[in-house]
């Protein structure tokens with residue numbers, strides 16, 4: 645039997661009734677918004693993972709110039725890097741080409757781990773190491789998401805991982821069959837803004853609709869509904 649170190653993945657999101665996820669401007673009380681963190685904590689996860697765009701908008705220290713990002717590495721395979729220190733919880737960012745700059749290796753007490761492809765430059769990796777940011781190198785063009793998840797388990801001992809947006813990374817992970825559960829907090833809000841990110845966004849026609857099995861429904865503060873679904877095997 646093949647042993648896998650892949651963690652259990654729960655996609656945890658706050659969405660409008662129409663499935664959109666850009667929450668700025670939503671008429672929702674602070675208590676309603678707080679349900680996101682409260683429900684997150686109930687899973688007692690070891691870490692959380694976001695796409696490059698979400699991290700750029702909410703957490704990164706800046707963005708590298710296009711000319712820097714374009715400098716690609718073509719040499720022998722390089723090792724992943726696990727920064728020294730005792731880290732108990734982790735923030736993972738899928739940033740395939742190393743676009744993001746980081747000033748610190750800590751996001752609200754969670755150790756930062758960048759997941760890039762194997763072409764990112766030595767210069768970028770050296771900057772990550774200088775700041776104590778760990779990294780995983782997986783894949784040659786995008787990121788090899790199954791491999792990255794195996795390494796998340798193997799290097800950092802993560803058993804329960806919250807996948808927390810945005811729609812692009814959620815869509816990639818779902819399409820790759822890597823999401824075990826979906827936990828959606830449905831806000832009592834209709835967004836209606838065409839073109840804003842949705843729970844699962846996959847470009848092109850490569851996505852097959854997925855059947856889900858309802859696990860539970862719970863009404864929370866401010867009329868927020870917590871829906872839990874198991875993703876059925878294809």
Ligand SMILES: NC(=O)c1ccc[n+]([C@@H]2O[C@H](COP(=O)([O-])OP(=O)(O)OC[C@H]3O[C@@H](n4cnc5c(N)ncnc54)[C@H](OP(=O)(O)O)[C@@H]3O)[C@@H](O)[C@H]2O)c1
Nearest residue numbers: 657658665695696697698786787808809810811812813816
């Ligand atoms: N309501 C909520 O709970 C919630 C939670 C999180 C985020 N959000 C919102 O969601 C919005 C952002 O969503 P988004 O869909 O635009 O961006 P995103 O999912 O945060 O990031 C997308 C990026 O991730 C990388 N990526 C995705 N799939 C990949 C793959 N298979 N391999 C390698 N890299 C991959 C790509 O980076 P590159 O472009 O560098 O290639 C892609 O552009 C923001 O407005 C944020 O506030 C809402």
